[in-house]
Amino acid sequence: xxxxxxxxxxxxxxxxxxxxxxxxxxxxxxxxxxxxxxxxxxxxxxxxxxxxxxxxxxxxxxxxxxxxxxxxxxxxxxxxxxxxxxxxxxxxxxxxxxxxxxxxx
Amino acid sequence: xxxxxxxxxxxxxxxxxxxxxxxxxxxxxxxxxxxxxxxxxxxxxxxxxxxxxxxxxxxxxxxxxxxxxxxxxxxxxxxxxxxxxxxxxxxxxxxxxxxxxxxxxxxxxxxxxxxxxxx
Numbered sequence: 001x002x003x004x005x006x007x008x009x010x011x012x013x014x015x016x017x018x019x020x021x022x023x024x025x026x027x028x029x030x031x032x033x034x035x036x037x038x039x040x041x042x043x044x045x046x047x048x049x050x051x052x053x054x055x056x057x058x059x060x061x062x063x064x065x066x067x068x069x070x071x072x073x074x075x076x077x078x079x080x081x082x083x084x085x086x087x088x089x090x091x092x093x094x095x096x097x098x099x100x101x102x103x104x105x
Numbered sequence: 106x107x108x109x110x111x112x113x114x115x116x117x118x119x120x121x122x123x124x125x126x127x128x129x130x131x132x133x134x135x136x137x138x139x140x141x142x143x144x145x146x147x148x149x150x151x152x153x154x155x156x157x158x159x160x161x162x163x164x165x166x167x168x169x170x171x172x173x174x175x176x177x178x179x180x181x182x183x184x185x186x187x188x189x190x191x192x193x194x195x196x197x198x199x200x201x202x203x204x205x206x207x208x209x210x211x212x213x214x215x216x217x218x219x220x221x222x223x224x
């Protein structure tokens with residue numbers, strides 16, 4: 001089986017940096033995905049890591065350590081529109097429960 | 106179509122009735138997934154179809170739930186004798202997913218979901 005853990009909620013201030021962690025236990029790992037889900041909407045793909053290290057994409061970066069079963073999503077220069085849930089998913093079919101991020105002015 | 110299409114967008118039904126939810130994946134996507142999401146909760150995997158392979162039904166919560174995928178395209182999720190705890194948003198997703206080894210690396214494209222309310 002597999003297990004994916006994320007913090008339930010986080011808050012941050014506009015313009016700040018926030019790191020959302022995801023830990024997982026799974027067999028036959030082949031990669032980790034991050035999705036963003038605004039309230040009332042479907043999840044949308046953000047990033048994918050298959051190798052260890054940091055993948056940067058604009059204000060969003062995602063990090064992976066396969067040996068530690070650990071990933072994080074880093075959001076820089078936070079904007080109000082970044083208020084959403086952030087879900088991590090391994091290359092299996094299971095998602096984490098998601099981290100609800102609230103950005104305050 | 107341009108994206109994953111689900112219908113209806115909202116469904117209100119009475120306890121004990123059967124419901125059918127439809128998903129039309131992105132054209133050319135061979136993999137199709139059903140998830141459900143209760144209010145404020147994460148995504149719960151239900152079932153996965155890949156091409157002509159036998160579907161992965163490991164996430165179906167009970168035998169009241171079943172799904173079909175006809176012609177490798179449109180899928181229907183059927184819930185029989187609905188219960189109040191079935192109330193949730195049912196999300197369908199599709200991906201390009203080629204062979205099994207690559208399948209698990211494909212990013213999923215989600216439809217906007219069907220909000221099911223069982224009274």
